[in-house]
Amino acid sequence: MPVDVFVVKGADAAQNAYEAMSRVFDEDASQLSILLKVNSGFKGKPATGLCTHPEAVRGLVRFFKEKHVKKLYVGDSSIVGTDTIEALKSVGIWQVCEEEGVECLNLDDSGIQERDIPDPVMVERLKLSRLAFEVDRVVSVPVMKTHMYAGASLSIKNMKGCLYQRDKTRLHRIFKPLPENARGKCLDYGIMDLAKICYADYALVDGTIAMEGFGPSGGTPVEMDLAVASKSPVAADIVSLRLMGMEPGDAPHIDLVRENKGLDENDIRVFPEDYLKWAKRFVRAGEQDLGLHYPQFSTLDRGACSACHAAVLQFFRYHHADFPDKGHITIACGSDLKEEELRAAAAEGEVVLVGNCTARFRDSYPFCKGCPPVPSQIKRTIEGGKTYDD
Ligand code: SF4
Structure with a gap:
C-alpha cells in the first residue's frame, strides 16, 4: 500500500510547515488533543539546526488552530542535565507558543507512564512521559540533523525525548549482546524497541536550518528551507535521509524500524517527484x-x-x-x-x-x-x- 510523503520548499519556515502538514492531516481536529513533540534537547540559539525552528512550530500551531483543534500542546524533555524550559526559551519555541496562545511544557511534568516493550530486543520496559499517551495524536517535529552515534536524528529518534527523565540515557547503557547478523549497534535496536511503544501519528521534519557534521549538538548549520511531512514517521525519515544525501545504512535505526513496521521502501511515494533536486550531501558526524x-x-x-x-x-x-x-x-x-x-x-x-x-x-x-x-x-x-x- 502506498505511503505518501510531501516535501515543501520555500523561504518562509512557517508556511512550509503549514503547507506540508495540510497535505497529510485529514482528520477532524476539533475532536482531538494533539501534542507537537518538538526537539529542544539543548540550550542554544534559535534557527541554528540545534533544535526545531520556532517558525516551523508557529506554522504547525496556526494550522491546527485554524482546524479548531480541541487542545494543542507543544513540548519536549531535554537531554539529562539541561533544563527543558530554559532550552525551550533559548531556542525561541516558548516565545512562539506565548504569542500564539498555546501551552508549552516540559513533558516530564506530565508524570510517568511505564510501558512493556512487545517482543523486546534490548529493553523490556521503559518509563515515558504520560502526556504522549494521554493525547489523541502526537506529531513528531524534529530538526533535520546528523548524529554522531545514530547517524541521523529525525522523527523516530526525536521520540526519545518522551522518555522520562533519566530513562533517556537507558538506551545508551545497554550491556546486551547484539542479535545475530546485527545491522546496527545496541542503541539502534534500543530505538527500535522504543518505536514499538512510542511512535508518532504524524511527522513533520523541520529542514529549515538543518545540521551536518558533528551533530546532534556540535555540527554546522545547513540552509535547506524545506519541510517533510507524512503520516508515516519512518517514511518521512527515509525521505529526509535521501535529502541529506544519506543511505538507509547510514542511520541503521531507521531501517530497523522500517522493517519492524513492515514498510517496503518501494511503497513510498514522494511529492513532488523531483524533490531530490533539493538534496545536499551532508557531512556525516564522526x-x-x-x-x-x-x-x-x-x-x-x-x-x-x-x-x-x-x-x-x-x-x-x-x-x-x-x-x-x-x-x-x-x-x-x-x-x-x-x-x-x-x-x-x-x-x-x-x-x-x-x-x-x-x-x-x-x-x-x-x-x-x-x-x-x-x-x-x-x-x-x-x-x-x-x-x-x-
Ligand atoms: S553516555 Fe552514559 S554516562 Fe554519559 S550521559 Fe549518557 S548515560 Fe550518562
Missing part, C-alpha cells in the same frame, strides 16, 4: 571531526548519548589548551567500550574514562564520574591523572 580540531585529543566513543557528547564538546571548547605538558590523550565514553580498544588507546598515550557508563574500567584508567559528567571535572581528572569521583 569522531574524526574532533581529532581535526584538537590534535592533542582522540575520542573513543562507543555508544555514548547526547548528554555525554555535549559534556565532551564543552570540555574541548573550554579546556582543550589546558594541558601543554601532556602528550596525547584519549577521552573514552559510552557503554559499548571494549577492553582491547582501551588497551590500544593506552599504547598511544593517556586514556581518561568519562561518564558512569565507563565505570567498569575505573580500576585501570583515570575515571570522571557523572551522568552526564561535568566538563570541569573532566579537566580535573586529566590534571590529577587519577579517578575523580568526589
